[in-house]
Amino acid sequence: MNKDAKIYVAGHRGMVGSAIIRRLKRAGFSNFLTRTSKELDLRNQAAVNDFYAAEKPDYVFLAAAKVGGILANNTYRGEFIYDNLMIQNNVIHAAHVNGVKKLMFLGSSCIYPKLANQPLKETSLLSGFLEPTNEPYAIAKIAGIKLCEAYHSQYGSNFISVMPTNLYGPNDNYDLKNSHVLPALIRKFHEAKVNNKPSVVIWGTGSPKREFLHVDDLADACFYLMETYNNPSLVNIGTGEDIAIKDVALLIKKIVGFEGKLEHDLSKPDGTPRKLMDVEKLRGLGWQAKISLEEGIRSVYAEKSKEWSC
Secondary structure (H helix, E strand, O other): OOOOOOEEEEOOOOHHHHHHHHHHHHOOOOOEEOOOOOOOOOOOHHHHHHHHHHHOOOEEEEOOOOOOOHHHHHHOHHHHHHHHHHHHHHHHHHHHHOOOOEEEEEOOHHHOOOOOOOOEOHHHOOOOOOOHHHHHHHHHHHHHHHHHHHHHHHHOOOEEEEEEOEEEOOOOOOOOOOOOHHHHHHHHHHHHHHOOOOEEEEEOOOOOEEOEEEHHHHHHHHHHHHHHOOOOOOEEEOOOOOEEHHHHHHHHHHHHOOOOEEEEEOOOOOOOOEEOEOOHHHHHOOOOOOOOHHHHHHHHHHHHHHHHHO
């Protein structure tokens, strides 16, 4: 990408989009196209078409999506599939119509079957049943991958897809009703410490394993692949290492400095037993994660605890 290229980052205020912009700025890029959801509703095809026709972006990072944890995914099933399908269809199709040089679609590790062999290889896609609690979101993301592949096949569009593992970092969502597990745990332990609570309750047994990637590492991988990768077949982005939810909770407990107990609510679902990404393809392309989980959580908590104490 030339330094003066016009780059549209859809979802620029979210955790992923803002990290991508930070990474691009560090690389010397400054010609960004950004719109808030109030300025441009990506579910509105006519509005998206008008935006592309007027602005003519050279490159697109599609990081906009309706996202949430187990509770949000399972509660707002219709919204999760409809909103994400509409966002993807409109942004990707308009990129094709308006001759965008390259587009990157960001999906999610939840696209893989619930009981797929671990670690999750890119070839496991569509090889089994999905996790029921986030099936609508996963189906939307799978459709986005296939749309990019189909446009590459039929039209020669340089549209690529990347599948990040579980993310955390600056601009994450800490709402306990619809956040993901790591930020929810950080907030739970912080509030328990501040309010001198005797314990913190986590969902389920704590035995499921998850992989966590700092969003700045994701942004670095996205920038690297945007510069070097031109194949429609999807690429996993992760650390290649996972950890049990209980152990994540204990790590956060230590970092926050909470002295109470850890308890389990066994009436709540565990979700997928394990989600570890196979990142051999990405490593073969020349990139790997740099930020350790403890280092990442410490930096995130240092920032959020200052904000919460204000």
